[in-house]
Amino acid sequence: MQLREALDSLKGTGVRITPQRHAILEYLVGSMSHPTADDIYKALEGKFPNMSVATVYNNLRVFREVGLVKELTYGDSSSRFDFVTTDHYHAICQECGKIVDFHYPGLDEVEHLASHVTGFKVNNHRMEVYGTCQDCSVKKEAH
Amino acid sequence: MQLREALDSLKGTGVRITPQRHAILEYLVGSMSHPTADDIYKALEGKFPNMSVATVYNNLRVFREVGLVKELTYGDSSSRFDFVTTDHYHAICQECGKIVDFHYPGLDEVEHLASHVTGFKVNNHRMEVYGTCQDCSVKKEAH
DNA sequence: GTCTTTCTTTATAATCTTTATAAATAGTGT
DNA sequence: ACACTATTTATAAAGATTATAAAGAAAGAC
Numbered sequence: 001m002q003l004r005e006a007l008d009s010l011k012g013t014g015v016r017i018t019p020q021r022h023a024i025l026e027y028l029v030g031s032m033s034h035p036t037a038d039d040i041y042k043a044l045e046g047k048f049p050n051m052s053v054a055t056v057y058n059n060l061r062v063f064r065e066v067g068l069v070k071e072l073t074y075g076d077s078s079s080r081f082d083f084v085t086t087d088h089y090h091a092i093c094q095e096c097g098k099i100v101d102f103h104y105p106g107l108d109e110v111e112h113l114a115s116h117v118t119g120f121k122v123n124n125h126r127m128e129v130y131g132t133c134q135d136c137s138v139k140k141e142a143h
Numbered sequence: 144m145q146l147r148e149a150l151d152s153l154k155g156t157g158v159r160i161t162p163q164r165h166a167i168l169e170y171l172v173g174s175m176s177h178p179t180a181d182d183i184y185k186a187l188e189g190k191f192p193n194m195s196v197a198t199v200y201n202n203l204r205v206f207r208e209v210g211l212v213k214e215l216t217y218g219d220s221s222s223r224f225d226f227v228t229t230d231h232y233h234a235i236c237q238e239c240g241k242i243v244d245f246h247y248p249g250l251d252e253v254e255h256l257a258s259h260v261t262g263f264k265v266n267n268h269r270m271e272v273y274g275t276c277q278d279c280s281v282k283k284e285a286h
Numbered sequence: 287g288t289c290t291t292t293c294t295t296t297a298t299a300a301t302c303t304t305t306a307t308a309a310a311t312a313g314t315g316t
Numbered sequence: 317a318c319a320c321t322a323t324t325t326a327t328a329a330a331g332a333t334t335a336t337a338a339a340g341a342a343a344g345a346c
Contacts, residue, residue, distance in 0.1 A: 016293060016342050037332080052296045057333065059294095073216045077304080078332060089253075091261045100261045104253055107270075110232075114272045118234045118243045122274035127250075129257045131265035159313050159322060180303080195325045200304060202323095220333080221303060 002085060003029050006068050013066055020044075020051055021059050028069060028083040034090075034099045036078045072099075074128075090128045095136035145228060146172050149211050156209055163187075163194055167202050171212065171226040177233075177242045179221045215242075217271075233271045238279035 006025050007017055015021075023044050028035070035043070041056045060081055063069035072080040074092065080099070088101045107125060115122045132140070149168050150160055158164075166187050171178070178186070184199045203224055206212035215223040217235065223242070231244045250268060258265045275283070 018294065018342070020295075050296070052298090053332095054297085054334075055295055071218055073218055075214055075216055075222075079218075089257070091257050091263045091265070093263065094266070100263070102257050102260045104256060107250075107253075110247055110250075110270070111272055113247060114232070114234050114245050115274070117245045119277040120234045120236065120243070120272070120274040121280055122234070122272045123237070124274075125270060125272040127253070127268060127270040129254055129263070129265045129268040131258070131263040131267075134262040137264055157322095161313070161323065163324075193325070195327090196303095197305075197326085198324055 002083070006083075009068065010066065015062060015066065020048060020055050021062075023047060024056065024059050025063070025068070025083075028063075028081065031083075034072060034080040034082050036080055038078065040081075091133075092128055092130050093133035093136055094130055095132055095140075098133050098135075100133065145226070149226075152211065153209060158205060158209065163191060163198050164202050164205075166190055167199065168206070168211070168226075171206075171224060174226075177215060177223040177225050179223055181221065183224075234276075235271055235273050236276035236279055237273055238275055238283075241276050241278075243276065 003026055006029065007022070010017060010021070024040055027040055027043055033039075037053070037056045037060060040060075041051070041053050044051060044056075060069060060071070064071055064081075068084060070082045070084055072082055072090070074080070076097070086103075087106065088103050091100045091102055092098070093100075107127065111122045111125055114120065114125075146169055149172070150165070153160060153164070167183055170183055170186055176182075180196070180199045180203060183203075184194070184196050187194060187199075203212060203214070207214055207224075211227060213225045213227055215225055215233070217223070219240070229246075230249065231246050234243045234245055235241070236243075250270065254265045254268055257263065257268075
């Protein structure tokens with residue numbers, strides 16, 4: 001369970017643990033679905049009927065700055081947020097928007113080459129593959 | 144010069160060549176800077192004082208659908224647009240936002256593995272490296 | 287346990303990017 | 317030059333995200 005560690009990590013950086021922050025983190029840890037800010041807002045409005053959207057956005061920013069959460073921006077209108085566990089990449093279905101995680105041995109070599117060619121000091125990288133998931137492939141073949 | 148080819152390619156798909164489209168494409172081909180829609184709008188308002196922002200957005204969408212242009216979405220607020228010449232990747236400076244192109248032998252292997260693991264039919268992929276460009280590194284060391 | 291300070295939340299408005307709409311305009315083939 | 321249809325324009329609308337100020341709550345000191 002990574003929720004405990006995440007909370008400790010927050011405390012370590014002097015960020016206060018509020019019920020809202022606890023709930024948002026808990027939701028992110030338990031969610032396999034890479035939710036948007038609005039997804040989170042809606043999911044928690046039962047528990048926190050008075051919570052403001054701004055709270056969700058503020059805290060997602062805090063989590064991102066501390067490194068607990070990654071912000072994923074695709075072509076569509078809103079960002080998605082991914083609790084950082086282990087390094088992984090994403091496969092994105094262009095039909096239904098589904099996101100599936102997959103692992104791949106780190107692309108350190110790309111970072112090195114990029115650094116050499118561009119003169120950048122490279123910190124990290126991002127990669128996704130785009131295509132059609134199995135469900136959507138089946139649906140398409142059934143006309 | 145790729146402008147000619149791009150125009151031919153548009154004609155081939157039945158898209159009309161308007162002065163605005165010509166100018167937007169010309170700007171994209173000549174620009175090394177991965178402009179936003181607003182950059183393009185501002186850059187052309189001298190030549191087309193009455194052009195609407197909607198025209199810029201509409202045409203960028205058309206170009207993207209035809210495959211002439213790629214839309215890049217990073218964390219920041221607005222999309223950037225990249226004229227498709229040869230396959231390349233981007234190095235992005237986290238200090239100043241500069242984007243530098245670099246080449247890398249295709250990551251076909253990643254696509255294959257992803258396809259195998261997730262069951263997706265993979266069409267393409269996207270990758271960027273993030274870091275600090277030389278200019279910003281120098282500035283930082285000079286305190 | 288209470289106090290105090292400071293951070294956080296809330297509610298609301300504002301901002302910014304992008305898309306929708308309908309009327310006016312301009313390409314393109316004949 | 318004509319007619320048909322796509323495109324542009326101007327405007328409004330939608331949607332996501334951020335700013336603001338007042339009210340509320342967390343954490344450490346006492």
